[in-house]
Amino acid sequence: MAAISSLSFSALGQASERKVPVSATRSFVSNFDGFRFRTNYGSDSFVVQTSNSSSRMVIQCLSSVAGGVPTVSVPTVSDTKLNFLKAYKRPIPSIYNNVLQELIVQQHLMRYKRTYQYDAVFALGFVTVYDQLMEGYPDDEDREAIFQAYIKALKEDPEQYRNDAQKLEEWARAQNATSIIEFPSREGEIEGILKDISERAGGKGSFSYSRFFAIGLFRLLELANATEPTVLEKLCVSLNINKRSVDRDLDVYRNLLSKLVQAKELLKEYVDREKKKMEERVQSQKANEVVAKCLGEFQNGGAS
Template identity: 30%
Template sequence: MKTVSDSKRAFYNHHTRPINSVYRRVIEELLVEMHLLSVNADFNSDPIYYLGVVTSFERLMQGYQPEKDKQSIFNALCKSTDGDPEVYKEQAGSLLSLAQGKTLEELIEWLGNPQSQEGGENIVEPIQAIAKNQNFKYSRPFGIGLYTLLEEADLELIKDDKKRNETLDTLAEKLNLPAEKLKKDLELYRSNLEKMEQLLKVIEDVLQAGRKQRERREQEKQTKETATE
């Protein structure tokens, strides 16, 4: 069986540039998670899982420099765990587009009984299979995918702990998911997003202080040069 080390080696074969140290843990955790799911006999990828991977990558990699490396890193994550990055992005995009046209109530109803719509035929069947699969392998990226859909349908709901948890309980019942694990995973995800935002602010403050210091030194240098003329 393919090991975590095999997937890590494959990742660094696909992406050969150094990883920015601030984001290394984010990337390694996502890589290990994707690897463990890829070798699990009960796991089947689906559009909600794809959306969760794409969303968590985009949000937790905010501010990554150099920006142009992000696409290469995402491709390496998918390919090293036997996935196709184009499939991830295409199905995640299709599902998100579908959610954008629905109210929260319509979205919950649709997730409980997915019906094919124009442009979304390829995402319906795997979602229909979720509730019927007694051995469905729930994962944190799947939970993040659900959260992203709810966020798209009703941003205010996401900010209200009570309503959000009630909605997650409803979805867990409809899709036969572990409700407490789902809520715990999403609390951790929200916490990680907040930490990343705080870290980026600290980095920006440090960079800004450095810029001001350089500007001050340059100004002092120019002042001295003017005084000696």
């Protein structure tokens, strides 16, 4: 991966100057025919199967153990998506909805993975991605309502996500390149959270690494102004996390968000053009009405 400092979430919020074809509005979400997500334990797996036709798309999520005997009954991907649609019934512009639908499928698989256990770094990662994806959404209240519906559809607490993300951000702003990797030798609420993650990732409990965790990890470094690759490497060692996986996943999301910025810029240009056309039509109509009124007054005056 290139220098880690090249990935900045604040920079991704700015529009790209490079012009891209309209197809870019669809390229930032992956089109998949099938996706298999296996846990660290060979006896447990989730399978997503999709079949496309002109009328519908069917998605199934199955949980099984060796021998094909179901263990824990978990909601299907369709159940989670339906919960989201029930919780938020207003239409969502396609450029946002396409990404949300892709993310909720991925996060459903993470959420119901056997080794999954919620943690604050994961929450920070998701909140960071969500806020970047939804930046510029037409209505702030709707943006937060969508967030609430999304997390509740996964049977988790949106307030916990927001609160934990805020705590981590405040803590990270008070750190630097040295202090942030010294959490194992220090006491505190956030230090305790990171120690717990380190122990679980080291094999002393359930831990499920994900891209959202990688994003949350880098967000901590970004806020601490400690984005040098060596700092990330040391932090990964302290947390018992594979840095190669983190590098790969940061690249994936950097590309995703960059494409989203380009697509949103195209959408903005389209909306601005349509708005200008509408204003021109309104002005033209008003001018015609004024002319018609003047002609009417002239004709009436001539008749008298």
